[in-house]
Amino acid sequence: MNHAFVEVQQAAKRFPGAKGEPDLTVFENVSFQLKKGEFVCIIGHSGCGKSTIMNSLAGLDRFSDGAMVMEGKEIDGPGLERGVVFQNYSLLPWLSALENVRFGVRARWKDWDQARVTEHSLEYLEMVGLKDVVDRKPAQLSGGMRQRVSIARAFATKPKLLLLDEPFGALDALTRGVIQDELIKIWTRDRQTVFMITHDVDEAILLADRIFLMTNGPEARVAEAVEIDLPRPRHRAEIVKHPHFYKIRNYLVDFLVTRSAEMDPADLDRKGLHYPRAVNPASEDATAPATASTKDATDDKLVSFTPKETRHG
Numbered sequence: 001m002n003h004a005f006v007e008v009q010q011a012a013k014r015f016p017g018a019k020g021e022p023d024l025t026v027f028e029n030v031s032f033q034l035k036k037g038e039f040v041c042i043i044g045h046s047g048c049g050k051s052t053i054m055n056s057l058a059g060l061d062r063f064s065d066g067a068m069v070m071e072g073k074e075i076d077g078p079g080l081e082r083g084v085v086f087q088n089y090s091l092l093p094w095l096s097a098l099e100n101v102r103f104g105v106r107a108r109w110k111d112w113d114q115a116r117v118t119e120h121s122l123e124y125l126e127m128v129g130l131k132d133v134v135d136r137k138p139a140q141l142s143g144g145m146r147q148r149v150s151i152a153r154a155f156a157t158k159p160k161l162l163l164l165d166e167p168f169g170a171l172d173a174l175t176r177g178v179i180q181d182e183l184i185k186i187w188t189r190d191r192q193t194v195f196m197i198t199h200d201v202d203e204a205i206l207l208a209d210r211i212f213l214m215t216n217g218p219e220a221r222v223a224e225a226v227e228i229d230l231p232r233p234r235h236r237a238e239i240v241k242h243p244h245f246y247k248i249r250n251y252l253v254d255f256l257v258t259r260s261a262e263m264d265p266a267d268l269d270r271k272g273l274h275y276p277r278a279v280n281p282a283s284e285d286a287t288a289p290a291t292a293s294t295k296d297a298t299d300d301k302l303v304s305f306t307p308k309e310t311r312h313g
């Protein structure tokens, strides 16, 4: 019996090739589960299919093969139980910050009166530090402020699953840090299930319970699920002092720099439903970088991943 909150089963995305060219398989045999209330980040090189997976979970795209199930029901199109935050804010430009949030809240709770919708919307805008600018339109806000409105709107509607596609990608490091803290604050309070794309290893370690690692495309796979066992609440300045921090960080960087390009999909598929392999880099076995071989957590013997010369990084 399946107790996963969200389950993606054997997903693939293919595009027909141009005249005479073979079809493009962006990713294949992608399977994973999300537990209720967990924060999962997904990392992988550009083009491996992260946004396609996220957009499919949002109901805005479709896999070529495979299935997605949330609380036992197949995901088939967009729904209010899933909220999305994109990198480019996607606010309605003719509405103020408050009206943008109210718009989402009103759609979610149609029986609420105006005062309740406003009060609830203001509560979330305050949590992201925008109390004093709620009447400004998006054009009158900085990029960081706009992204805060998007985050307030997404969390205020309390979707069961929040999908964040590189929400801080366009922000400077300082603003990014501040909004990460706000995101942690809201998530700690509401404990919604979050699935987030990021290219930033430190951001993923700060936020996630688990980090999914994708191999390079084409024919990418979600190869590993790395457990982040740093205690919460986490603070940027503090977690770097934790003895596990650099073990985790080095493991992730080694994957992205070396192993993501070397893993052979055929090898991963041989192990079928065991993937993504659960890894805890803080444990002894995982700390040694596994460049040409890695340890199979399922049967306790070494399995080598043959470098594939044709794969690009």
Ligand SMILES: Nc1ncnc2c1ncn2[C@@H]1O[C@H](COP(=O)(O)OP(=O)(O)OP(=O)(O)O)[C@@H](O)[C@H]1O
Residues within 6 Å of the ligand: 015, 024, 026, 044, 045, 046, 047, 048, 049, 050, 051, 052, 053, 217
């Ligand atoms: N219509 C299409 N025809 C052919 N290939 C496509 C089409 N749409 C998308 N792709 C390819 O699908 C792949 C996956 O794209 P996707 O945006 O999901 O990757 P990503 O991992 O999110 O990348 P990034 O990190 O750069 O955002 C890319 O290589 C892209 O070129």
